[in-house]
Amino acid sequence: MKIVEVKATTVAVPLEAPLRHSNGAHWGRFVRTIVEIVGDNGLSGFGELGGGGASAEAAITGLAPYLIGHDPLQLEQLRWKIMNPVGSLYNNRMQLHAAIEMACMDLAGKTLGVRACDLLGGAVRETIPFASYIFYRYENPVTGAGGETYADEIVAQVRDLKAQYGFTTHKLKGGHFAPEHDIEVFRALGAAFPEDKLRLDPNSVWSVEEAVRVGHAIEDLNNDYFEDPTWGLEGMRRLRHFVRIPTATNAVVVNFEQLAQCIQHDLVDIILLDTTFWGGLRQAYKAGQVLETFQFGAAVHSSGELGIQLASMLHLGASLANLSFAADAHYHHLTDDIIVGGKLTYHNGAIALPAGPGLGVEVDRDKLAQYAEHYQRTGGYAYDRDPGRPDWFSVFPEQRYADPTVKSAPPEAGVM
The missing domain is CATH 3.20.20.120 (Enolase-like C-terminal domain)
Structure with missing residues (x-):
């Protein structure tokens, strides 16, 4: 079993309403990068990490030289290839590795007929x-x-x-x-x-x-x-x-x-x-x-x-x-x-x-395409900015707290 292809797709999936937190807000949607690795047996494994866009997708696909030909069962080798501590001084690949490892465990489990937890x-x-x-x-x-x-x-x-x-x-x-x-x-x-x-x-x-x-x-x-x-x-x-x-x-x-x-x-x-x-x-x-x-x-x-x-x-x-x-x-x-x-x-x-x-879950290709298009239409957002307070930024422990009488944000923050 070898990896033959690596793909990355950014999606935006709507929330019921924008979520406010002390460091900013989730602007009415979660933006995620979906990672797919394809094995030489024709099966695919999937992983996921936060954020997205061209730079996130390029960061994943840019690791293809480390991954093409790699056996997805060799998870310890994968860790050292991607998260070598010396290399990580210059390239923090922690969450990239997380999504790729997730996809490798998914692919390996599908190939062997066992669950990801059984590999643990x-x-x-x-x-x-x-x-x-x-x-x-x-x-x-x-x-x-x-x-x-x-x-x-x-x-x-x-x-x-x-x-x-x-x-x-x-x-x-x-x-x-x-x-x-x-x-x-x-x-x-x-x-x-x-x-x-x-x-x-x-x-x-x-x-x-x-x-x-x-x-x-x-x-x-x-x-x-x-x-x-x-x-x-x-x-x-x-x-x-x-x-x-x-x-x-x-x-x-x-x-x-x-x-x-x-x-x-x-x-x-x-x-x-x-x-x-x-x-x-x-x-x-x-x-x-x-x-x-x-x-x-x-x-x-x-x-x-x-x-x-x-x-x-x-x-x-x-x-x-x-x-x-x-x-x-x-x-x-x-x-x-x-x-x-x-x-x-x-x-x-x-x-x-x-x-x-x-x-134990399968990606719905139609939904993946639908929410990839939704990302293209709505774009990303800055997690550490508050759409209801455009000039605000978080400074702690001298936080400037929000006014509880303000209950709405610009329409784009809640776009569906």
């Missing part, structure tokens, strides 16, 4: 629980969806998601408004859903002192963890001296050097493992094994996935023995997907591990 050692669970992922949203001018800003509106959003999908864990993306606003909303969630688990994630924008103040204000609630309330390993270390909620990060422990420091110095309690940020499904799984050894918590992180990356997250969640928290997913905010059969479905707040070989 097998599954210890067949369904993976998920948390709702709650955002303050701009209104979508086309559909009228979104516009949630205040506590009663966020509680209503969670009620709808809980009724529709069965979530019993809820994660609020904070930091967009002033800390007092997040405290009010988060406490309202605690009052409305006292039996459910809660998480607050302001994307690192608070100072240590602000994070301590917020942590004390929510400490009595049914908290899973306090995710990236402040920036950096030193900031997270200081925070742990003052707040009793377990801390978590997806931002400052994303490689094995950082993981070693975190464990040696007891800096963060729970590491959120991302199949793209860590450089691939295998790397995230290896990090999970290290966390299991040292009795640190592990969870599965979301980074704006479509169905291909979601499948990789399911295989990671299925194979981690120490997965003690519901996984994150932006997935329920999407209006559609590029996989055959449409979006994967939730049952009682969980998604079943796909049963088919490889990643």
